[in-house]
Amino acid sequence: MNQIEIAFDQPMQLGECPLWHAGEAALYWVDISAMQVHRLRPTDGVHAMWQLPAEPGCIGRHAGGGLIVAMRSGVVHLNTDNGELTHIADAPYDTATARFNDGRCDAAGRFWAGTIYEPRDHAGAQLYAIEKGSVRPAGNPVTVSNGLGFSGDSRTLYHSDTTAHRICSYEFDLASGHIGAGRVLKQFAMDKSALDYGGRPDGAAVDSEDAYWCAMYEGGRLLRLSPAGEVLQEVILPVRCPTMMTFGGADLRTLYITSVSEKRSAAELEKYPASGCILSLRVEVPGRIEPAYVG
Numbered sequence: 001m002n003q004i005e006i007a008f009d010q011p012m013q014l015g016e017c018p019l020w021h022a023g024e025a026a027l028y029w030v031d032i033s034a035m036q037v038h039r040l041r042p043t044d045g046v047h048a049m050w051q052l053p054a055e056p057g058c059i060g061r062h063a064g065g066g067l068i069v070a071m072r073s074g075v076v077h078l079n080t081d082n083g084e085l086t087h088i089a090d091a092p093y094d095t096a097t098a099r100f101n102d103g104r105c106d107a108a109g110r111f112w113a114g115t116i117y118e119p120r121d122h123a124g125a126q127l128y129a130i131e132k133g134s135v136r137p138a139g140n141p142v143t144v145s146n147g148l149g150f151s152g153d154s155r156t157l158y159h160s161d162t163t164a165h166r167i168c169s170y171e172f173d174l175a176s177g178h179i180g181a182g183r184v185l186k187q188f189a190m191d192k193s194a195l196d197y198g199g200r201p202d203g204a205a206v207d208s209e210d211a212y213w214c215a216m217y218e219g220g221r222l223l224r225l226s227p228a229g230e231v232l233q234e235v236i237l238p239v240r241c242p243t244m245m246t247f248g249g250a251d252l253r254t255l256y257i258t259s260v261s262e263k264r265s266a267a268e269l270e271k272y273p274a275s276g277c278i279l280s281l282r283v284e285v286p287g288r289i290e291p292a293y294v295g
């Protein structure tokens, strides 16, 4: 197994949504709690940060340049040249109890963003498709929407509910954006106090062999699952709460992983001093270039 390295050593509070921009050879990600978007050019270490007025749950490349950003308060375009924000869509939920969470673009140029229902007492969150500035709910209600991904042929959509410890796969029609029949890809054990607790599924990325990489929050590991849900590989991490990964580098074989430092115990942070940092790991099978939002 290749060595895990620290790609960016300033800890994020709630690092999420790493996104490789191949055209810029740069890694973007968000710190949700700090209300920031970050960019790092790994070749020369140049780093930039944009401070936002609300928590960004997820980002995608925008075909016109810059990023689409799903913030608690609504969806915006971030001009990464001058920092300007332009409204795309209102938040389709009560911003007092929910915010956008994990998301990514599909190959037809839609942006998919799910929400997190913060009281976490019922499935009050939802996945949304954002297309030409309009937002529509899609898929089954969840409590914490996460793990969105697409197979290479775009005929499968992956989606997880972190709270339910469950990853599902659905039939997907790229032309219409319709989500069809689903099945459970993997159900994880839910007893958080068990000594062998392995964590719950957070963000994900699908590689070019259509394996589903999944960050196991509070599990301190990544899993690589086959399209049938078998565990093909496990990677133990030097953090307990990884949140998501993306494939980057010129060959798309560097996995960049975000993680969390906020609301973790002093003992955990002492044991895992890399908590919140951006980790990287060389892998055998490359990922794919992330599609962009076409507006």
Ligand SMILES: O=C1O[C@H](CS(=O)(=O)O)[C@@H](O)[C@H](O)[C@H]1O
Residues within 6 Å of the ligand: 014, 016, 032, 101, 102, 116, 144, 146, 162, 163, 200, 201, 202, 203, 217, 243
């Ligand atoms: O806020 C977040 O927290 C969840 C983890 S959990 O709800 O506490 O289990 C994480 O999955 C999510 O991505 C993050 O935004």
